[in-house]
Amino acid sequence: MNVDARNLKDHYSVAVIGGGQAGLSMSYHLTSKEIDHVVLERNQIGHSWRQQRWDTFCLVTPNWQCKLPGFPYAGPEPHGFMKKDDIVAYLEAFAASFNPPVFEGVAVKQLRKLSDGLFEIQCTKGTFTVNQVVVAVGGYHKPRIPRIAEKVPSHIQQIHSSEYRNPSQLPQGNILVIGSGQSGCQIAEDLHLAGRGVHLAVGSAPRVARRYRGRDVVDWLADMGHYDMPVELHPQKEAVRGKANHYVTGRDGGRDIDLRIRAKEGMQLHGRVADCVDGVMHFADDLVKNLDNADQSSENIKNMIDGFIAEKGISAPQEARYVPVWQPKGGESLIDLVAENVTGIVWSVGFESSFDWIDLPIFNGKGYPNHYRGVSREPGVYFLGLPWLHTWGSGRFSGVARDSAFLLEKIEQQLCASLEVTS
Template sequence: MTTQEVEVLVVGAGQAGVAMSEHLGNRGINHVVLERHRIAERWRSMRWDSLVANGPAWHDRFPGLGFSNLQPGEFASKEQVADYFVDYARKIGAPIRCGVDVTSVRRNAGAPGFRVETSVGSYNARYVVAATGPFQRPVIPAVVPETAALLQMHSSSYRNPGQLPEGGVLVVGAGSSGVQIAAEIQRSGRQVFLSVGPHDRPPRSYRGRDFCWWLGVLGMWDASTPPQGAEHVTIAVSGADGGHTVDFRELAAEGITLVGRTEAYDGGTMRFAGDLRKNIANGDAHYLQLLNQADAYVERNGLDLPEEPEARVLRPDPESLKTPILELDLETAGVASIIWATGFVQDYSWLQVDAFDPNGRPKQQRGVSTEPGIYFLGLPWQSRRGSSFIWGVWHDAKYVADQIAIQQGYLAHNEQDALVGA
């Protein structure tokens, strides 16, 4: 089988890969995008049925195309998001090959570029962009043994309440996924326990503007680094049911029992940290701080946006917050399932180059790797807070394409020198 030659090989055709293809194409740079499954496959097959985007349609998109059949303030379903990237790839003529699994990338010995082995043959590429994003391998903490008489699944495998056995459910993780899944299961008539860890809790909207707008005008999307100690704090926000502010007290009032971080399991008993009140209080503080910053922005700029004093009124504390549960006998409580909304880890085992620290994290600055010729795209905080969001990855892709074009310029200069010398 012959080896194909390409200037830039992009691995992954999700939002990062499609964005990368647009900017490479705009510069006339020869490239190919290889995708193991379908375009934006994770939106289709690694999300629950009722998922919608957490940002409104006017915000969570690329600049060159809006969502069809959606009003700007509506929230796209997961299928609409996936279809959007298919349409965008078609619009820009992206050279995407689906059904191709990249198995290894190694630097060529004594020659420029990299040899890329795939399920359909080999490529020689001058540059490689890893655009597989942050959601690669689901993480389930080693807390409850697989032999326990419980159904355990990661949130990426959850589809709807009908796939769960009869009985109550413990949802571990109170970010956007955990909160929305817990609420959906509770509405189906089951008892739900929600394990709440540290989180940020922004308002869905305030004074007539979505929180995405507030983070934009307040410069928060462009923050280059997370606050110290908050590198991995999750955001609890929801676009479900037309979009609403996540309110843990409201979830409790609807019947969900709140517990602290899940810590240990022993003989059928789950143990929780005594941090529930602290986590809720810190989330409230973040929420109120953003309201204060928004009010100050309105006053500073003389904007005519309606005041919203009711946004500062917090519900009474539920019993589960007043007297937190520290131990729960799952059988006695009727819990038959655990859903781990505990995130993902990156998996770059196929990228066999010197571009990672001892913990397997990419060594890079704004996507430019310490391994010359290797680039990353779609990483959280790659250049700013918004980097792993749809619109943010588009801007990061532009920067990475610029860096590749700069390197091409140097190579062209060397080649011209060689021609003159001849």
């Protein structure tokens, strides 16, 4: 699978930067068309799944949504949820099925355009040129940790969610998890289920029920065409790209994450982090609102499903609606980190994108690529695997096959145009 990096050529028709599911999917299509190309991977195939997920991590979407091109999930549990090692094995098996020209351990240092119209790639194994480039490095590059972390007492261990592996990694004592997106809620649960004392700072992330009226909610939404909706037709338009995902889990065969239940069991819930002063962490007075909004988001999805069932005349069991089992008192809250024996903090507040190695005028004011379905403003430069590149599934296993097939068409058109010019 891994090509000897000493064999890098001076020129390729296409370079794919990134060897995750997006880059491999692009390589699959290029290989099928016998288009000369190379895939450069900074680390190892499946690196983020191997090295940036905790031990009990599993997918939150059913296995049947794993639809890499020519390699859909074919295991015994289509409605199960692959664990971390299974995800890595799936990616490795996909790559082995067509033997992509991957160079692992090769980092790209610069991408720029030359005066002759070719693109030059400088990497840790040398410099070469290409006609076209697919940037498939995703959108999560630099772990985000707010400056407020500098105010935390130095004896408290602080890590980003991408560094968390298991409860034993953190010192004995209570743990504060900051952020209630998918990672934050699942890590807080992982610590809680291991018997650790947990404080969770709850933000505005929405939640969703795992199952409703006899089926996984993902199954209903798929039938409703939710995952085929392009970003331009989404009610939030491009703003949806920056929104947190609904929290739910595939753990224990798949179930809800209900923070109110965890609070009844002893998990301490707070609002957003506001400040840290002299070892005291202050939280905003928004816990009630954040929990209510998360619940309402789940109920809104159920309303959509009810309407779909009624419209299509589907026979489905009735189900009682959600009733909150715990209510916070409201008001601002605070934790004296020392007095509460908080020995560790897990920051789960996302990542920042970084494309500073691309020396091309193709970014907006926030440094994010300007593109339509991955086609940038620079002919011959494409992006793949970004969240909501085209649909909800673009950054996941479910939609990357369609996105990469679309880019293949654009790449072929560009190659044909180049041949016409030189002939």
